[in-house]
Amino acid sequence: MASYPLSTSTSSSDISTPRSISPSSSVASGRSSHSSISSSKRMSISSTRRISAANPMSSVDITAIEEAMRMANLDTLRGYSQNRYGEVRQYATTEYISQSQALGYQMLSEPMWNKGLSFTPEQRVAKNLTGLIPHVMEDSDKQCERALKMIRTRQTGIDKYLYLSTLKAENVDLFYRLLIDNAKELMPLVYTPTIGDVCLQYSTLYTRPEALYISIKQRKSIKTMLKNWRYPNPEICVVTDGSRILGLGDLGVNGVGIPIGKLALYTAAAGIHPEKALPIVLDCGTANEANLRDPLYLGLRSKRPSVAEQQEFMDEFMQAAAEVYPEMVVQFEDFESEKAFNYLDRYRGGYKCFNDDIQGTGAVVLGGYIGAVNLSGVPVEEQRLVFMGAGSAGVGVAKQLVEYYTKRGMTEQAARDKFWLVDTKGLVTRDRGDKLAEHKKYFARTDNSGHQFRTLEEVIEYVKPTALVGLTATHGVFTESVVRALKASVDAGGLGRRPILFPLSNPLTKAECTFEQAVTWTDGTVIFASGSPFSSFTVKTSEQPVTYHPNQGNNVYVFPGIGLGAILSKSSRVTDNMIYTSAAALAGSLNAEEVQKGLIYPRIERVRDASLIVAREVMKAARRDGVSQLPEEQWLEWEEWGDPALDKYIKARIYDPEL
Numbered sequence: 251m252a253s254y255p256l257s258t259s260t261s262s263s264d265i266s267t268p269r270s271i272s273p274s275s276s277v278a279s280g281r282s283s284h285s286s287i288s289s290s291k292r293m294s295i296s297s298t299r300r301i302s303a304a305n306p307m308s309s310v311d312i313t314a315i316e317e318a319m320r321m322a323n324l325d326t327l328r329g330y331s332q333n334r335y336g337e338v339r340q341y342a343t344t345e346y347i348s349q350s351q352a353l354g355y356q357m358l359s360e361p362m363w364n365k366g367l368s369f370t371p372e373q374r375v376a377k378n379l380t381g382l383i384p385h386v387m388e389d390s391d392k393q394c395e396r397a398l399k400m401i402r403t404r405q406t407g408i409d410k411y412l413y414l415s416t417l418k419a420e421n422v423d424l425f426y427r428l429l430i431d432n433a434k435e436l437m438p439l440v441y442t443p444t445i446g447d448v449c450l451q452y453s454t455l456y457t458r459p460e461a462l463y464i465s466i467k468q469r470k471s472i473k474t475m476l477k478n479w480r481y482p483n484p485e486i487c488v489v490t491d492g493s494r495i496l497g498l499g500d501l502g503v504n505g506v507g508i509p510i511g512k513l514a515l516y517t518a519a520a521g522i523h524p525e526k527a528l529p530i531v532l533d534c535g536t537a538n539e540a541n542l543r544d545p546l547y548l549g550l551r552s553k554r555p556s557v558a559e560q561q562e563f564m565d566e567f568m569q570a571a572a573e574v575y576p577e578m579v580v581q582f583e584d585f586e587s588e589k590a591f592n593y594l595d596r597y598r599g600g601y602k603c604f605n606d607d608i609q610g611t612g613a614v615v616l617g618g619y620i621g622a623v624n625l626s627g628v629p630v631e632e633q634r635l636v637f638m639g640a641g642s643a644g645v646g647v648a649k650q651l652v653e654y655y656t657k658r659g660m661t662e663q664a665a666r667d668k669f670w671l672v673d674t675k676g677l678v679t680r681d682r683g684d685k686l687a688e689h690k691k692y693f694a695r696t697d698n699s700g701h702q703f704r705t706l707e708e709v710i711e712y713v714k715p716t717a718l719v720g721l722t723a724t725h726g727v728f729t730e731s732v733v734r735a736l737k738a739s740v741d742a743g744g745l746g747r748r749p750i751l752f753p754l755s756n757p758l759t760k761a762e763c764t765f766e767q768a769v770t771w772t773d774g775t776v777i778f779a780s781g782s783p784f785s786s787f788t789v790k791t792s793e794q795p796v797t798y799h800p801n802q803g804n805n806v807y808v809f810p811g812i813g814l815g816a817i818l819s820k821s822s823r824v825t826d827n828m829i830y831t832s833a834a835a836l837a838g839s840l841n842a843e844e845v846q847k848g849l850i851y852p853r854i855e856r857v858r859d860a861s862l863i864v865a866r867e868v869m870k871a872a873r874r875d876g877v878s879q880l881p882e883e884q885w886l887e888w889e890e891w892g893d894p895a896l897d898k899y900i901k902a903r904i905y906d907p908e909l
């Protein structure tokens with residue numbers, strides 16, 4: 251057990267000092283005063299000044315606090331202080347019972363400031379923490395070891411998730427240190443697949459708010475609700491209306507687990523500061539009968555209103571968000587297909603926004619496809635792709651791949667002809683007889699000579715594809731006969747060509763087939779990527795066992811870098827080129843070991859490295875498209891020094907938890 255001598259000297263380094271991100275001059279404003287505080291507990295400006303002068307939180311800028319109070323029209327102060335950016339903000343938790351004790355408890359109860367057992371002796375004395383935490387001082391490794399031990403003793407994914415969630419609510423640095431250093435083990439807990447189970451039960455599991463919950467019933471106060479967010483000036487927001495959560499359907503407000511999880515990955519994978527991440531669920535009711543019947547359900551107990559009314563609400567949200575947080579990039583997540591396409595078209599010209607399911611998924615699959623084609627032995631021009639699923643993800647991916655082909659010089663028509671999309675009614679054709687959703691029309695085939703192909707087997711027999719992509723949210727649709735037919739159609743000439751098989755639906759229970767099935771049914775030749783992670787699979791042979799490694803084809807490899815790139819380049823819009831570039835950057839981010847292993851994505855442990863490369867290239871694309879609002883001199887300087895200068899800029903601005 252580590253021990254240390256207690257010293258009475260105070261440290262010059264203050265925990266509240268900004269660390270890795272450049273200071274901002276913005277201040278919290280517009281908050282209401284808390285008149286319920288008894289007068290004995292109130293602090294006047296002068297007492298604040300006295301506290302600040304007397305105690306070691308000496309970096310607090312009194313002028314800025316006074317300015318914040320003036321703007322908020324406050325005559326009493328309830329715990330304003332500065333965060334790491336130098337921004338003034340309000341403590342939600344502060345009840346000043348006595349100055350000396352309050353300071354220590356504040357440090358421990360504020361998750362962004364709590365350093366657990368890492369507080370140095372100097373900090374413990376300076377912050378009046380002595381006696382409030384055990385004597386031992388531990389580095390981050392030791393504290394992570396304890397947390398990992400606790401996680402591993404828990405039996406279910408949800409129990410592990412709940413432990414992690416509590417940790418995040420208590421000690422943000424420790425949570426992110428743990429997540430970053432143990433990405434392979436822990437990412438499936440805060441993200442897919444476990445987050446799917448969490449969303450299904452969110453209303454029962456709920457213990458504390460972690461997002462903004464904006465209901466259509468309170469649509470006139472969206473701005474007020476946005477301003478009520480705990481931290482000032484968020485830079486990235488992930489918003490859903492819960493209408494298509496992973497492959498689990500309409501979960502209503504329970505879908506909020508997705509924005510929370512995605513933003514945890516923004517921090518872990520791209521170093522967006524946790525204070526700058528804003529998860530939002532727009533509650534418009536739900537079509538989910540089980541939720542509507544659940545007495546514990548936390549959302550509006552009503553069916554969704556008309557599409558037009560939901561759109562009006564979305565219009566109001568987008569306007570309010572841009573007004574309250576003009577710098578914030580908005581990521582649309584898990585909106586049901588029609589809305590997903592509509593909102594992207596509607597807002598992308600006027601706001602800084604992108605759709606992760608359409609554009610992020612398009613980019614991540616393109617990134618993996620580039621590597622997969624190289625491994626397959628089938629030249630890219632000869633590839634023929636069948637997509638099972640023609641929703642926001644299926645169409646988004648197919649369109650991104652069409653762009654890839656056209657950038658390689660193919661005509662748009664020839665590129666489009668490489669794709670056969672299948673949905674619940676069979677091959678999507680112009681003359682199928684049903685009213686095709688708008689987003690499917692682009693890929694509707696006209697070369698079917700009036701014949702309608704109803705099953706995937708029929709489509710494979712007809713198309714003879716080289717690649718099969720699943721985005722159906724339906725487990726088991728890649729049957730043994732389907733996968734064997736794919737293999738046969740790729741390897742018809744016995745040239746050792748390999749099939750590309752991407753069952754991409756989430757969570758794991760919705761994957762179109764498993765990794766083990768894919769390996770077995772293709773005799774180990776498959777090039778495989780799934781949306782949620784599968785384990786490696788070892789086949790025992792008469793000689794020595796052969797282990798096959800799956801890839802995870804999930805938009806987590808691009809959305810954090812797209813968001814970070816858009817933020818750091820101060821982009822006024824998220825352009826198609828920024829999205830496209832993210833795919834190319836991802837494809838180029840594998841290291842030699844990964845290439846040698848036959849992977850098509852970097853190992854998930856390296857997602858942070860990949861995100862930084864993606865962010866850098868997205869920034870450059872923003873500049874090329876004329877949407878970066880960084881000063882021209884800055885870009886000229888980077889041009890002289892090249893990528894290392896830009897990398898340095900990015901690295902200096904990202905969050906790296908220190909304990």
Ligand SMILES: NC(=O)C1=CN([C@@H]2O[C@H](COP(=O)(O)OP(=O)(O)OC[C@H]3O[C@@H](n4cnc5c(N)ncnc54)[C@H](O)[C@@H]3O)[C@@H](O)[C@H]2O)C=CC1
Pocket residue numbers: 494495496497498586587606607611614638639640641642643644672673674675721722723724727754755756757760780781782803804805806
């Ligand atoms: N790996 C990744 O990064 C991503 C994975 N996804 C996953 O993709 C899935 C689909 O998402 P969306 O396109 O947004 O959903 P969606 O509901 O818009 O589309 C689903 C499509 O699949 C079709 N479909 C459903 N069952 C089918 C069946 N048995 N046979 C043939 N077609 C069938 C539907 O007709 C529809 O065209 C979800 O599970 C989602 O989690 C989505 C985004 C990213």
Ligand SMILES: CC(=O)C(=O)O
Pocket residue numbers: 495496497584606607755756781804805
């Ligand atoms: C990964 C993701 O965005 C989805 O499954 O919806």
Ligand SMILES: [Mg+2]
Pocket residue numbers: 496583584606607
């Ligand atoms: Mg999604």
